Amino acid sequence: MILKALALNTFKEAIRSKILYLFFIFGLFMVLGSRVISLLVIDDPVKIIKDFGLGSIHFFSILIVIILGIDLVSKEIEKKTIYNILSKPIRRWEFLLGKILGMLLTIAIVLLVMFIIFIILLWIRTGTLHLEYTGVVYMILLECLILTSFALLFSTVASQLFSTLFTLGIFIAGHSTEGLKLLKNFVQGKGIGAAFADFLYYLLPNLNNFNIKNDIVHGVTITVGVYFEATIYSIVYSALILLLSVYAFSRRNFY
Amino acid sequence: MNVSEIIKIENLNKSFKIDFWKKTNDVLKDVSFTVNSGDIYGFLGHNGAGKTTTIKILNGLISSNSGIVELWGKSPSNVENKNKIGYLPENPSFYDYLTGREFLEFYADLYKLHTLQKKTRIEELLKLVKLQSAADRQLRKYSKGMIQRIGLAQALINDPELIILDEPLSGLDPIGRYEVRDIILKESLKGKTIFFSSHLLSDVELICDTVTILVHGRVVASGKIEDLVSRQxxxxxxxxxxxxxxxxxxxxxxxxxxxxxxxxxxxxxxxxxxxxxxxxxxxxxxxxxxxxxxxxxxxxxxxxxxxxxx
The missing domain is CATH 3.30.70 (Alpha-Beta Plaits)
Structure with a gap:
């Protein structure tokens, strides 16, 4: 009940803030953007709507995670709302978990709405409902969970500017882990350099694990096992980052 | 522990740095006092005397450096204890995107009030703080006095045994002050223990039976008002x-x-x-x-x- 109350409060804050504007911008951007591009490029217009639509869904959901995620705790401290909430009979880990769940709910609904717009757009063009893209959106949600947990961690220990930069950094690094393998080959698999590349490879989240966009667009079948593994990976990784946040947050004094 | 002893503070010390480059500031020095059940306890001091710091330690928001701080014989971080406490921070700031009613519902949920109990309690409190007509307005549209009143309502949502109020009368107009004083007295008549800080002496003198005066982080006087003033x-x-x-x-x-x-x-x-x-x-x-x-x-x-x- 406490977690539900905390999560719903985070959700209410989100939907009553900037996010609605983002929705609007996204809708316009996607509808206008894919039409304009399909007119300009000599390619299959349906393929452009798919690529551009899914790319936009990914881009906007990450943007929302960063914009709202870095505020999760730092705004409570800055606005001094933290004093009252932490004096209530809740544990500090419940406060943080409630925040993550609220963000997850927000992102899930944002993704759902964006996905519906995308499906309708595609349906107008092709006359069929392309529900095979549901998996792509689910994977984006899992990626958002990991990024939210990072944003929350940074939000508990750093200022908004640094939180934004660090979360963005994790997003970029998380999509570049393959590059670390290349780096390891470059230093010929030996010495401190290789060990460091290995260390980073296993430490950073491999966000490419969640990218099945191209596979689906090209008609590759994704097995249930892939979704299952991705789910476990996302939950375990986020839980570990959440533990770090709880550790930092529970020792904090609120002067 | 005495049965009626609710707050016990003994030799409490706290120092912290306001700024990384500044030297450590001793905010509380050997602070000791006890609040007993049923007291209307005034915690007096000038601005910066250490009142809010003490109250934050009582609420588990800040840890102490040394000394004993107990509520019902337990540590301030004890979550079960918090079910028996109502707290209104100084110059409160709340979730301004919520309406008055949603705000009280949220806090009622944190205290795990049942649906029916929650509804009745919220209506009771809205009436008590005279915010029925503004209940469905977002808090961002509330005036300072209204925020203070809804803050008082959330502090009472769980029908607490101990009510901790940090400067509940500051920033209120004379009518507002009268109304808040009235609420405090009514709660006291119900047998609640009230601990509140203030720098407004006249208000404290009007309603408190016991006070502690803090000057630069040190207790300079503590006891029943009539003893403190009639002695001299x-x-x-x-x-x-x-x-x-x-x-x-x-x-x-x-x-x-x-x-x-x-x-x-x-x-x-x-x-x-x-x-x-x-x-x-x-x-x-x-x-x-x-x-x-x-x-x-x-x-x-x-x-x-x-x-x-x-």
């Missing part, structure tokens, strides 16, 4: 009726004269008897002898000055 008789004002005042008292003691009536102020108790004798010898009459006791305000200012000298 400052002077005696004696009204005498006589035609020969020059035979009775020197000019410097006569502070006011009107026709044959004279007001004499004496600062030493031993001077009273000789004055009475002289008055009778000169054929005069004693109309009244009034001891001038220190008010809480004077006591506070004296202690402040002493604290500053120290």
């Amino acid at each position: 008789i400052e002077s005696w004002d004696i009204t005498i009726e006589t035609k020969h005042i020059e035979k009775i008292s020197s000019d410097k003691n006569v502070i006011h004269s009107h026709a044959n009536s004279h007001l004499i102020r004496l600062y030493k108790e031993k001077d009273i008897e000789p004055l009475i004798k002289k008055t009778f010898t000169a054929g005069g009459k004693i109309k009244s002898i009034i001891p001038n006791r220190k008010t809480l305000e004077e006591l506070f200012i004296d202690e402040m000055k002493k604290g500053e000298v120290a």
Whole structure:
């Protein structure tokens, strides 16, 4: 009940803030953007709507995670709302978990709405409902969970500017882990350099694990096992980052 | 532990840095006091005396450096204890995207109130703080006084045994202050323990039975108000009726004269008897002898000055 109350409060804050504007911008951007591009490029217009639509869904959901995620705790401290909430009979880990769940709910609904717009757009063009893209959106949600947990961690220990930069950094690094393998080959698999590349490879989240966009667009079948593994990976990784946040947050004094 | 002892603070010390580059500031120095069940306890001090820090330690928001801080014999971070506490922070800031009603519902959920109980309690509180008509408005549209009142309502949502209020009267207009005082007194009549900080002495004097005065992080006076103020008789004002005042008292003691009536102020108790004798010898009459006791305000200012000298 406490977690539900905390999560719903985070959700209410989100939907009553900037996010609605983002929705609007996204809708316009996607509808206008894919039409304009399909007119300009000599390619299959349906393929452009798919690529551009899914790319936009990914881009906007990450943007929302960063914009709202870095505020999760730092705004409570800055606005001094933290004093009252932490004096209530809740544990500090419940406060943080409630925040993550609220963000997850927000992102899930944002993704759902964006996905519906995308499906309708595609349906107008092709006359069929392309529900095979549901998996792509689910994977984006899992990626958002990991990024939210990072944003929350940074939000508990750093200022908004640094939180934004660090979360963005994790997003970029998380999509570049393959590059670390290349780096390891470059230093010929030996010495401190290789060990460091290995260390980073296993430490950073491999966000490419969640990218099945191209596979689906090209008609590759994704097995249930892939979704299952991705789910476990996302939950375990986020839980570990959440533990770090709880550790930092529970020792904090609120002067 | 005494059964009726609710808050126990013994030799509490706290120091922290306001800024990384500044030196450590001793905010609380050997603070000790006890709040008993049913008290309306005033926690007095100038701005920056350490009142809010103490209250934040009581709520588990800040940890202490040393000393004992207990609520019902347990640590302030004890979550079960928090079910019995209602707290209103200083200059409160709340989730302004919520409406008054949603705001109270949220806090009711944190105290795990049942649906029916929650509904009744919220209506009761909205009526108590006179915000029924603004209940469905977002808090960002509330005035400062309204925020303070909805804050008071959330502090009472769980029908707490102990109500901790940090400067509940500051920033309120006279009617608002009267209403908040009234709510505090009503809660006290229900047997609740109220601990509240203030720098407004008149309000404290009106409703508190016990006070602790904090000056620069140190307790300078603590106890029942009547003990603290009555202990200190400052002077005696004696009204005498006589035609020969020059035979009775020197000019410097006569502070006011009107026709044959004279007001004499004496600062030493031993001077009273000789004055009475002289008055009778000169054929005069004693109309009244009034001891001038220190008010809480004077006591506070004296202690402040002493604290500053120290």
